[in-house]
Amino acid sequence: MRCRCCTSHGIAVAGRCVNFSRNWPRHPFPESYRRNICPSRSTRSRSSSDSNGNGPKGTSAKRSRGLGSVTIAGSCIEHPATTSPCIGFETDMAIQWITGTLRNRKVWSDGLFTLTIHCPGVLEFEPGQFLQVGLPLPEKHLHRPYSVASPHGDDLEFFIVRVENGELTPKLWDLEIGQEIDVSEKATGGFTLSHTPRAKVLWLLGTGTGLAPYIAMLRDPKIWDTYERIVLVHGVRFLADLAYTDELERYSKAYDGRLIFVPVVSRALAAHGFQGRITQAIESGKLEQIAGERICPETSAVMMCGNPQMLDDVEQLLNDRGMRKHRRNEPGHYVVERYW
Ligand SMILES: Cc1cc2nc3c(=O)[nH]c(=O)nc-3n(C[C@H](O)[C@H](O)[C@H](O)COP(=O)(O)OP(=O)(O)OC[C@H]3O[C@@H](n4cnc5c(N)ncnc54)[C@H](O)[C@@H]3O)c2cc1C
Incomplete structure (x- = not known):
């Protein structure tokens, strides 16, 4: 779902256009969205909770009442995320919360961390999708979207x-094991393999925490069944920010070299990768040299996620090579996830 004021831009989160959130409310959604009416059929969608706010029986998760909303996390239940134009659209009012518990906290470097949240009851989702994670504060419910770095x-x-x-993030950083944390029941987002073109080689480009959706995808068999080779490029500032490297090296060995991991470090020497930025690695031809593959319309599908400047620059480089953004009705070569 796109903001009606900037239809060429990205998806919407929590009822706001990601790209124009600072201008809110100058970029409101059409009235039908705000009234929680699915534009596909003009039908009102229903809450998964009964009138008492209780979810389906048989799960141990606690669900919050959802303020009497009529949608499941904003998307019409008759048009699930993969087919509905409601992708990524959520109204704050409509989010159904599951109260999870912090089970593990891994610190990779100062300020860079992975939280493992025990939250049974989150509905099935596709690797690459995101959930809302948040904390109920006295004055408001503070939450943000986060790509899930693991499969369902x-x-x-x-x-x-x-x-x-x-x-939010300084509060998440301070959480201790066992503390409660809210997770939305339903994931959204179209940054998934289902929405990515088929090709011989899949290029996964990510800066910083833009690695998260790729970790979820690599832990799922689908990616290995779909692409012959996968080149994962992780751009960071310092070597210490290269998270999940042991896991990535394990995949590389287990899948007989089908995964090529290229660290790109801007402020230090990367032993087996590139020193500089992802854009420089592409422009110089060094990335393709390391990977032993070309980035071209004939053989490549590209996913990119993270820092908006990197995304804009790489999009331009790919366009110059005759590659186009992949859309549902207009097949192309690359898909993009913007974090801010
Ligand atoms: C679809 C989607 C998925 C996301 N997934 C992740 C994820 O997996 N991990 C993650 O850390 N963030 C992710 N984000 C960003 C996240 O939602 C928050 O914006 C971020 O955690 C900052 O929240 P905050 O309340 O601390 O900062 P705010 O007070 O909301 O300040 C926002 C500012 O923080 C900066 N910022 C936001 N995200 C990042 C980031 N990842 N790295 C560096 N600077 C940033 C930007 O300058 C932005 O304008 C995602 C965003 C979207 C839209």
Whole structure:
């Protein structure tokens, strides 16, 4: 679902256009969205809770009441995320919360961490999708979208960076094992393999925590059944920010070299990768040399996620090579996930 004021831009989160959230409310959604009416059929969608706010029986998760909303996390239940134009659209009012418990906290470097949250009851989702994670504060419910860094299960991982002066992330950083944390029941987002073109080689480009959706995808068999080779490029500032490297090296060995992992480090020497930025690695031809593959319309599908500047620059480089953004009605070569 796109903001009607900037239809060429990205998806919407929590009822706001990601790209124009600072301008809210100058970029409101059409009235039908705000009234929680699915535009596909103009039918009102229903809450998964009964009138008491209780969810389906048989799960141990606690569900919050959802303020009498009529949608499941904003998307019409008759048009699930993979087919509905409601992708990524959520109204704050409509989110059904599951109260999870922090099970594990792994610190990769100062401010860079993975939270494992025990939250049974989250509905089935596709690797690459995101959930809302948040904390109920006295004055408001503070939450943000986070790509899930693991496939669906009772324990979900989130790979997070503490943003200086950020509202939520310093609070997430301070959480201790056993503390409660809210997770939305339903994942959304179209940054998934189902929405990515088929090709011989899949290029996964990510900066910082933009690695998260790829970890979830690599842990799922689908990616290995779909692409012959996968080149994962992780751009960071310092060597210490290269998270999940042991796991990536394990895949590389287990899948007989079908995964090529290229660290790109801007402020230090990367032993087996590239020193600089992802854009420089592409422009110089060094990335293709390391990977032994070309980035071209004939053989490549590209996913990219993270820092908006990197996304804009790489999009331009790919366009110059005759590649186009992949859309549902207009097949192309690359898909993009913007974090801010
Ligand atoms: C679809 C989607 C998926 C996301 N997945 C992740 C994820 O897996 N991990 C994650 O850490 N963040 C992710 N984010 C960003 C996340 O939602 C928050 O914006 C971020 O955690 C900052 O929250 P905050 O309240 O601390 O900062 P705020 O007070 O909301 O400040 C926002 C500012 O923080 C900066 N910022 C936001 N995200 C990042 C980031 N990842 N790295 C560096 N600076 C950032 C930007 O300058 C942004 O303008 C995702 C965002 C979207 C839209």
